[in-house]
Amino acid sequence: MSTTTADLDADSRSAISKLWHNREARSVILQILTMALLIGFFAFIISNAVSNLAAVGKTFSYDFLGEPASYDINQTLIDYTSRDTHLRAGLVGLLNTGLVAICGVILATILGFILGIFRLSPNYLLNRISYAFVEFTRNVPVLLHILLIHGIVVHSLPHPKIAKDDFNIGDMFFLSNRGVYAPKPIMEDLFWFVIIAFFIGIAFTLWFRKYARKVQDATGKIYPVFWIGMAAIFGFPVIVYLVTGTPLTWDAPVFGRFNFQGGMVILPEFMALWLALSLYTAAFIAEIVRAGILSVSHGQWEAAAALGIRRGRILNLVIIPQALRVIVPPLTSQYLNLTKNSSLAIAIGYMDIVATLGGISLMQTGKEMETMLLVIAVYLSISLLISAFMNWYNQRIKLVER
Amino acid sequence: MSDTVQNYVPGEYPDQPPPIGQRGIMLWLKTNLFSSWINTLMTLFSIYLLYLIVPPLLNWTVFDAVINATSRAECREIDTGACWAFIANRINILTYGFYPDESQWRVNLSFVLLIAALVPVLFDNVPFRKFGLIYAVAYPFIAGWLLLGGLGLEPVGTDEFGGMMLNTIVGVTGITFSLPLGIALALGRQSHLPIVRTVSICFIEFIRGVPLITLLFVASTMLNYFLPPGTTFDLLLRVLIMVTLFASGYIAEVVRGGLQSIPNGQYEAANSMGLKYWQSMRLVILPQALKVSIPGIVNTFIGLFKDTTLVLIIGLLDVLGIGRSSLADTKWNGLSNEVYISIAIFFFIACFGMSRYSIYLEGKLEKGHKR
Structure with missing residues (x-):
């Protein structure tokens, strides 16, 4: 009786150790173990999260994204009010x-x-x-840089009241501790042509560069790609700008009672x-x-x-x-x-x-x-x-x- | 007449010094500052730049500075420059945070012991290096006991840690524990087992893809949800875990670079010697790979040490956090430049020291490869 169990033991042990010493089998076992550990870990933290959220009466949902935010943001690139979501x-x-x-x-x-x-x-x-x-x-x-420069801007630049006279660059730019005030460009409808001209310039330059390279490979002739590109990207829009009758005006900041009005502010x-x-x-x-x-x-x-x-x-x-x-x-x-x-x-x-x-x-x-x-x-x-x-x-x- | 004219035997004419423009300071000036008109222009530009920056800076930091005063108003009465009196007034809290005064010797002692532990790790030509290394392994536990108390020492809560001491604790802990984790991740990423490799890649890319600050937010707001109900974790401990995980992702990539620089022949040679995977890694591959990646590892550590300031955003008062909150004191209002520049000098000394060490190591390793 006892001998048979011992045989069985030895047999099964050798089967496991055989499995363990087989390279492929071992790699499969290891991966299954890793997978099991990982799944167990995630199951553990997710079940914890579920029960913890339930305990404080919260649910996991993104519905709040549609609710009004009711706070203000001081710098917005798109229209935003505190009533937005x-x-x-x-x-x-x-x-x-x-x-x-x-x-x-x-x-x-x-x-x-x-x-x-x-x-x-x-x-x-x-x-x-x-x-x-x-x-x-x-x-x-880097955090120290951010705080230091912020401190310098806020503490060392003057209040707008002083900035309107002393830190005034041509009545256009004002450096103050509320930010840098600069003229704001106001585009008229025709200005779109200038923007289109700019992109045409870029496209032309890209094409011309390719063309110039082809010509150079074939004949050895070198075009001044840089200068022609510059002329296309910057010169062409300027001409369009002048032809369409300068469709861009600047709204310069003006000092009101307490702060600058109008213009554009860099906070x-x-x-x-x-x-x-x-x-x-x-x-x-x-x-x-x-x-x-x-x-x-x-x-x-x-x-x-x-x-x-x-x-x-x-x-x-x-x-x-x-x-x-x-x-x-x-x-x-x-x-x-x-x-x-x-x-x-x-x-x-x-x-x-x-x-x-x-x-x-x-x-x-x-x-x-x-x-x-x-x-x-x-x-x-x-x-x-x-x-x-x-x-x-x-x-x-x-x-x-x- | 006879003493002015001298005749020399050919070949015995004494050596004449080179012309004045070809030697000494004039030569140096000519080659380094005025070699061409563009170079001269740059020199003039540099001198103008220095003229703009250096005198006002020196005046502000040294000549017009005030060291003894009791308030900002008093500082301004004495002189117009920096009011270092503020820093002198706050140096204790900037260094130790809210650590109880009577126990501060424990912080000092653990700092001295830290240096003693670092020396055998950093330099390989010190005597009794083996014992030093054993001591370095035991050091974190000694320091933990000294700082936290217990076993005969007055216990101090981690909420009383702060200042430079907190930065050092977070930095040293992160460095110590992220290295083994990072090596393990790098090996996982190079592994032949697809699942292990995928898991390692996902973890590393995740860590490297998000800013540390979001991980710290996770530690401070979310982590409690993931733990079994009722368990609470010390905030400092949560931060330490996150910082360690964060640094290990970066270390893993550095070590992977080292592993990839080892030629395939080394792996094959180790295999043909009959070494098992771990044996070949431990004895053949890692010693070479780590050696190559040491400069990168040191750079990661410098980054980690600088990043320890981010803990202020989740409300731990490190040196920058204490400096920033002390600006609110009405007696010393508006002295942000003084505070931030002093803290910047502290970080500069620590990080510049580390980067010099990395350059020293690079030089030493290069010598090892030269024949």
């Missing part, structure tokens, strides 16, 4: 996030490239100034966030640009020069295309970081999506779970979109190896 408030916030991210990316790229090139300059002073700026900026938290919150994010990201971009340009070996310069190519054209045709290959991937992640860092807006009261949907809407409706999931989903899709675009671009400029 939470969904629209979230949309206003999302557009504000987009605005600061796009403005930030543009300024950060320009500043970053300038700083990176200064950092490579043979001029000792310029080089050191750029180095000091880059090191100081990137070793200080101190936006300025602080924009400048801080741009400066912080520019410091990182400067290092990326420097590394990218240094990565192109000196032999490339010499080889191009030996072929008798001019300096400007060497940069354009030989150096920059190779440097871009090194620069683009980390540049993408800096753009992503800038977009994600824009969520720090909430610290100074700039109404981005975290401050509207994840802030005030959350407080008013008590829907923590729904709002936070929505905010997370929005950021995830922005990130995935940017990285998908950049992957496509990267693929396009990648070195084609045979």
